[in-house]
Amino acid sequence: MGLWELFRVFAQIGLLSIGGGYAIIPFIQELVVLQEGWISQQTFMDIITISQMTPGPLAVNTSTWVGLQIAGMPGAIAATFGCVLSGVILSLGMHQFFHRFHQSDYMLETLQVLRSSSLGLIVSAAATLLLGIFLRTNAISLAAKIDWIAIAVFAGSLIVSRKWKLNPMLIMVLAGMVGGLVAY
Known part of the structure; x- marks a missing residue:
């Protein structure tokens, strides 16, 4: 290619x-x-x-x-x-x-x-x-294997975004940290 x-x-x-x-x-x-x-x-x-x-x-x-x-x-x-x-x-x-x-x-x-x-x-x-x-x-x-952690992070991000109006970049950083902790 x-x-x-x-x-x-x-x-x-x-x-x-x-x-x-x-x-x-x-x-x-x-x-x-x-x-x-x-x-x-x-x-x-x-x-x-x-x-x-x-x-x-x-x-x-x-x-x-x-x-x-x-x-x-x-x-x-x-x-x-x-x-x-x-x-x-x-x-x-x-x-x-x-x-x-x-x-x-x-x-x-x-x-x-x-x-x-x-x-x-x-x-x-x-x-x-x-x-x-x-x-x-x-x-x-x-x-298919359901990824409950991904669903929980999605729901948490949605709730935090709608309820507390946090900066989207902060939400993404926090979600990335959660993902890193779970993978560790």
Whole structure:
């Protein structure tokens, strides 16, 4: 697998990333983990976790980390450039199109359908992440091992976030410490 192949796959991801970062997670997983087999499911879950903690758009961060994992710094550059380039070109074209047809009822209906589709993709990404974290699998399985510690940390983070409005970075640091203590 060369840098051109990495660029091509992430250009495809960037081109089809309707709905933003969370909506594109299942698509990245499908291409990189399941079809190409470049990284494992566990590595992909780790990359998603790291991508959420680093500043910047999730799809771009994920592209960078996957590229880095596969081919080092040149891979990170190729994957990131592929993901961003197609999005920039598509955005410029869409801007011209929307500027021309912004009053059209058909355009408003089309955007409503795209919003609904994006919501479905985001829910799919959430299900993928939850299954991967809580059940240590990417498919619903009765034989899957439930990770009760992950569920407890998730619930605790949710409660602390909603009740005491702590800084999200502090919650992530505390959750990481809990995970480190449990693993130790």
